[in-house]
Each structure stands twice: as C-alpha cells, then as structure tokens.
Amino acid sequence: MWNSPSEFFVMGGYALYVWSSFGACAVVLLLEPFVIRMRHKAVIRRLKQQVLAERFDKESRE
C-alpha cells in the first residue's frame, strides 16, 4: 500500500491531522501511567517515613 516510508509519513496530504490525532493519544496514554507511578512511589515513601518515625518513637521511650 505504501511505496516508501516518506509516502507513509505524508499520509496522502493528511499528515498534520492524522499524526496530531495519533500523537496526542500516544502522549496522553503514555503520560498517564507515568504520573500514577510517580504518585504511587510518593505515597510509599511517605508511608515508610511514618513507619520509621513510629519505630524511633517507640525505641526512645523504652
């Protein structure tokens, strides 16, 4: 169907529209799990600090 890579990228003159649509979807769909992962790591870090702080509290009381 495509005779050359450049023909593929030109998309029969619709390059701007086709690639803007697919590109926006790709950016959003890749960014979303990345952002969630960062948030998950931040929660784990905070929980670890809390657990550690509690342990120190207990040890200093003993």
Place this chain on the structure above:
Amino acid sequence: MSKVNNFSTTNSHWINWFKWSSPSTFYPVAGKLIPVFWILTAIFGIAGLWVSFFVAPVDAVQGQGYRIIFVHVPVSWMSMLIYLVMAAWAGIGLIFNTRLSSMMAQALAPIGAWMAFLSLWTGAFWGKPMWGTWWVWDARLTSELILLFLYLGFIALQASIENPRRADKAGAILALVGAVNVPIIYFSVKWWNTLHQGASVSLTKAPAMAQTMLWGMLLMVLCFWMYTIAVSLMRVRTLILEREAHSDWVRQLNEVKQ
C-alpha cells in the same frame, strides 16, 4: 441427610464476593493483574495499529485522512463506557456503603476525562479537513463536551470535600444524575439532524464499512479497553494506600515495611 451435605459443599465453592470488596484483599490481587492487562494492551495495540496503517485500504472519499477513525471511535466509545462503569461503581458504593466501589469510581474519573478530551481532540483534527471546521455546536459534539465537563465536575467536587466518605456520596449523586447524558450522546446522531455522521457500527445492521477497517477498529477498541483496566487498577491501588494509610495492613505491606 446427603442432600444437606451436598448443599454445604457446593455452597463452599461459591466465590465470596464480599471478601473482594475489602481493600486489603483487593490490593495484592490488583497488583498481580496489572502486568497481565499491560501485556494484553500491547498485543491488541500492535495488532490494531498494524491493521490501521498497513492492512485497511484507503477510503474512496476521505483518502488517508479517514485513518483518524482508528483512534477517534475507540476513545469516544471508551469515554461513554467508562462514564457508565464509573456511575455504576459510585452507585454501588452509595447503596452498599463499600469503600472500594467508591474508590473504583474515583480511579476511573481521570482516565474517562482523558478519553473524552481525546475524543474531542481527534474529532477536531478530523473535522477540519473533512468539514472545514475544527468545531461546530452540533448535538453530538456538544453532548460530548458536556461529558468532559461532567468528568471534571466529578473530580473537582470530590477534591473539594475533605471527608472522603462524604466526597464519595456527593460524587456518586453527580455521577448518577450525569449518566442521563450518555444515551443522549449515543443517540444524538439519530435524534437530531446534525453535521456528525451516523453510527459506523450498529448492533442491528451490518456495519457500513470494509471488513478490514472494522477489524482494525475493534482491535483498537480492545487495546483501549485493556489499557483502561490496567491504568484504573494502578490508580485504585494508589488511592487505597492514600486512604488506608493509617490501617495496620498497609503498615505490614512488604513495600512499606523495609
């Protein structure tokens, strides 16, 4: 006597669904399911993109520009489907007072909002070359825009209420009332004579498109479906940790303890 025994053994094979409604049992299960859904997303995504760009023939009227359909239709379907699932979870949370159901609703809202945004975005980039305009106040476009606002309203309302259980209840009512909009979007092209074309795929008649185009679209829909499940499971796990931070089982988790 034997009858009674029989009953009790079959009974023990039933899945205890209420067990899974507890965040502490669901958290590790969700963690194991996430990679499965990512693999499925990749398989359907690669197959779908390959059919979209290398198998589906060029359109007689719209040339190569029609290929936007392979993302536009899946994101639009998902934006509506996610809303219905979100409203259902929110409703279950409201009726049975189950925390996890409300967390599922909360986890689905951002991904649904992104799908609605992408539906409008890809629609604009399709409308410009084919209709000559980025936007018209057509029934389908307007109702899809309202869907985006409903998602954003749900997120904003929940964020504005400090107590999470009260936030869940207020959000659930908004989500359930807003569900009226979904059939309006779906049937808008039938009820009003608008610029947006009619349904490409219908349950009652043969699809008005080439077989390979249909296959490409269905593969892309499956990819987005698996993606949504994977991402919402990831988000619900984060929400569980945030909300249950003070419970013992969270403190006992391996990733927290060490």
